[in-house]
Amino acid sequence: MAKSDVKLLGGWPSPFVMRARIALNIKSVPYEFLEEKFGSKSELLLKSNPVYKKIPVLIHDDKPVCESLIIVEYVDDVWSSGPSILPSDPYDRAIARFWATYIDDKFFPSVRGIAAAQGEEAKKAQIEQVNEGIALLEDAFVKTSKGKPFFGGDQVGYLDIAFGCYLGWLRVTEKFNGVKLIDESITPNLAKWAVAFCADGAVKDVMPETDKLSEFAKVVFSKMAGQAPPK
Amino acid sequence: MAKSDVKLLGGWPSPFVMRARIALNIKSVPYEFLEEKFGSKSELLLKSNPVYKKIPVLIHDDKPVCESLIIVEYVDDVWSSGPSILPSDPYDRAIARFWATYIDDKFFPSVRGIAAAQGEEAKKAQIEQVNEGIALLEDAFVKTSKGKPFFGGDQVGYLDIAFGCYLGWLRVTEKFNGVKLIDESITPNLAKWAVAFCADGAVKDVMPETDKLSEFAKVVFSKMAGQAPPK
Numbered sequence: 001m002a003k004s005d006v007k008l009l010g011g012w013p014s015p016f017v018m019r020a021r022i023a024l025n026i027k028s029v030p031y032e033f034l035e036e037k038f039g040s041k042s043e044l045l046l047k048s049n050p051v052y053k054k055i056p057v058l059i060h061d062d063k064p065v066c067e068s069l070i071i072v073e074y075v076d077d078v079w080s081s082g083p084s085i086l087p088s089d090p091y092d093r094a095i096a097r098f099w100a101t102y103i104d105d106k107f108f109p110s111v112r113g114i115a116a117a118q119g120e121e122a123k124k125a126q127i128e129q130v131n132e133g134i135a136l137l138e139d140a141f142v143k144t145s146k147g148k149p150f151f152g153g154d155q156v157g158y159l160d161i162a163f164g165c166y167l168g169w170l171r172v173t174e175k176f177n178g179v180k181l182i183d184e185s186i187t188p189n190l191a192k193w194a195v196a197f198c199a200d201g202a203v204k205d206v207m208p209e210t211d212k213l214s215e216f217a218k219v220v221f222s223k224m225a226g227q228a229p230p231k
Numbered sequence: 232m233a234k235s236d237v238k239l240l241g242g243w244p245s246p247f248v249m250r251a252r253i254a255l256n257i258k259s260v261p262y263e264f265l266e267e268k269f270g271s272k273s274e275l276l277l278k279s280n281p282v283y284k285k286i287p288v289l290i291h292d293d294k295p296v297c298e299s300l301i302i303v304e305y306v307d308d309v310w311s312s313g314p315s316i317l318p319s320d321p322y323d324r325a326i327a328r329f330w331a332t333y334i335d336d337k338f339f340p341s342v343r344g345i346a347a348a349q350g351e352e353a354k355k356a357q358i359e360q361v362n363e364g365i366a367l368l369e370d371a372f373v374k375t376s377k378g379k380p381f382f383g384g385d386q387v388g389y390l391d392i393a394f395g396c397y398l399g400w401l402r403v404t405e406k407f408n409g410v411k412l413i414d415e416s417i418t419p420n421l422a423k424w425a426v427a428f429c430a431d432g433a434v435k436d437v438m439p440e441t442d443k444l445s446e447f448a449k450v451v452f453s454k455m456a457g458q459a460p461p462k
Contacts, residue, residue: 051333051367065325067332077321090308094296101298102282136282 006031007059009045011038013216015108015165016068017056018206022161023075025202027082038220069100072161086158092144093158096151099140100162107133108166111181114173115221127179131186137163138187145189149196156200164197171210172217237262238290240276242269244447246339246396247299248287249437253392254306256433258313269451300331303392317389323375324389327382330371331393338364339397342412345404346452358410362417368394369418376420380427387431395428402441403448 008024008031010017024031036045036055048057048064058065058074065074076085087093110129117123144151144159151159170181184191198207208216239255239262241248255262267276267286279288279295289296289305296305307316318324341360348354375382375390382390401412415422429438439447 060322063322065322065329067329070325070328070332073328074321074325077324090305091291091294091296093308094301094305097301097304098297101301 004061005059007034008032009034009036009042009048009057009059010055011036012206012208013038013168013213014055015169016054018165018168019068019161020056020058020071020075021206022156022165022202023072023085025206026085026156027075027079029075029079029082038216068165069104069162072158076158083155084157085152085161087152095140095144096157096159096162099137099144099151099159103137103163103166107137108169111166111170111173114177123177127177127181130181134181134187134190138190141189141193145193150193156197156202160193160197164194164203167194167198168208168210168213169217172214175210175214176217235292236290238265239263240265240267240273240279240288240290241286242267243437243439244269244399244444245286246400247285249396249399250299250392251287251289251302251306252437253387253396253433254303254316256437257316257387258306258310260306260310260313299396300335300393303389307389314386315388316383316392318383326371326375327388327390327393330368330375330382330390334368334394334397338368339400342397342401342404345408354408358408358412361412365412365418365421369421372420372424376424381424387428387433391424391428395425395434398425398429399439399441399444400448403445406441406445407448 006024006029008017008020010020010033012035021033034042034044036042041053044059045055045057046053048059049055049066052066054066056066056068056071058071060074060078065071072085087096107130110126110133113126114123114130117126140159141151145153148154150156151163156164167182173179174181182190182194197203237255237260239248239251241251241264243266252264265273265275267273272284275290276286276288277284279290280286280297283297285297287297287299287302289302291305291309296302303316318327338361341357341364344357345354345361348357371390372382376384379385381387382394387395398413404410405412413421413425428434
């Protein structure tokens with residue numbers, strides 16, 4: 001493939017930006033990382049994503065691609081000679097897409113709900129809901145990984161990226177609330193997976209340290225006066 | 232491809248079920264349509280979609296696939312020798328997925344908001360929001376159809392299915408509120424597209440008549456006491 005111009009508009013704390021970065025890393029695609037400042041939007045961002053005005057935006061040969069999971073599929077399609085990100089079997093692909101959608105539509109909103117919950121009872125109920133989601137994902141892991149280290153088998157794939165990008169924020173949530181959400185004693189497979197995911201060559205340099213992310217979260221939470229972290 | 236067993240759990244008024252049916256029609260896949268009754272859920276549905284307990288579910292050789300857009304992609308992947316549903320170019324595919332996501336996440340919720348709006352002012356504001364969405368989609372049509380009759384070019388494709396499945400409910404909304412949402416004088420391209428879409432061989436037998444859908448909507452709305460139609 002001819003050398004192409006790849007830029008990514010993003011920010012280090014965003015789980016959605018991390019998805020795009022991991023996909024590009026898996027394919028060994030060099031890219032320019034254009035960091036947006038929290039709280040402001042560059043002209044390039046406004047021009048490239050006029051509908052949502054949100055990061056990440058991948059700009060490939062001057063053409064913008066928006067929405068993190070769409071970017072991941074695009075990277076997999078364009079740099080098809082690299083390791084595959086989506087499963088090759090249509091049914092496995094449908095299952096990976098199903099759980100990725102579940103994670104964005106149901107699971108992570110419930111994690112954000114912990115920070116937004118008012119009072120101990122509401123917080124406890126919210127944590128219970130998150131735990132139910134994690135139990136579903138533990139079960140999905142057992143079924144889709146088929147004894148291998150990742151949802152995608154031997155390598156980090158689509159569903160690993162979709163879920164794994166939230167691990168930093170899950171750890172921050174654990175730290176702020178004195179709970180364990182992914183725990184060896186309850187979800188041993190996900191606990192092992194999380195370690196393998198964070199140590200992966202495509203992931204480790206873009207996964208934020210929990211302490212750094214916690215400091216960022218404190219600033220965000222105080223600005224938003226008790227609201228959940230920004231999507 | 233060997234003859235396979237295809238069942239679809241659905242209901243005639245559901246735009247999401249219509250997506251799966253159109254995809255199967257495009258590929259000329261025979262299937263058994265198992266109609267769920269409004270307000271109750273069959274054992275097969277609960278077993279096949281335990282996470283959401285929602286239609287549509289495609290059951291292909293005893294394996295369930297859930298979520299309408301995921302079903303459409305699955306049908307395109309499995310019956311790959313039929314006419315293509317997703318665009319073949321990766322960038323066009325990303326753009327089609329972007330607008331399909333926009334339609335589900337932003338556009339149709341704003342249409343549902345018209346029924347839920349309390350008072351004339353709120354309703355007017357909501358209609359205004361829908362019109363802004365339609366203007367964006369008119370623009371997207373011009374860019375992606377490139378002078379051809381469908382978003383997908385010469386044939387009904389992914390984005391046609393994603394948007395077109397809502398036409399019945401848009402017409403019901405127009406009828407109940409005395410407004411025109413897709414109008415020749417304002418969005419001439421979408422108006423022409425809507426006619427072509429509804430007349431297409433893969434669509435016409437599964438697109439509900441506006442009068443029949445209106446009667447159904449009245450029952451739903453009265454049951455839900457002023458809530459938006461069910462997703």
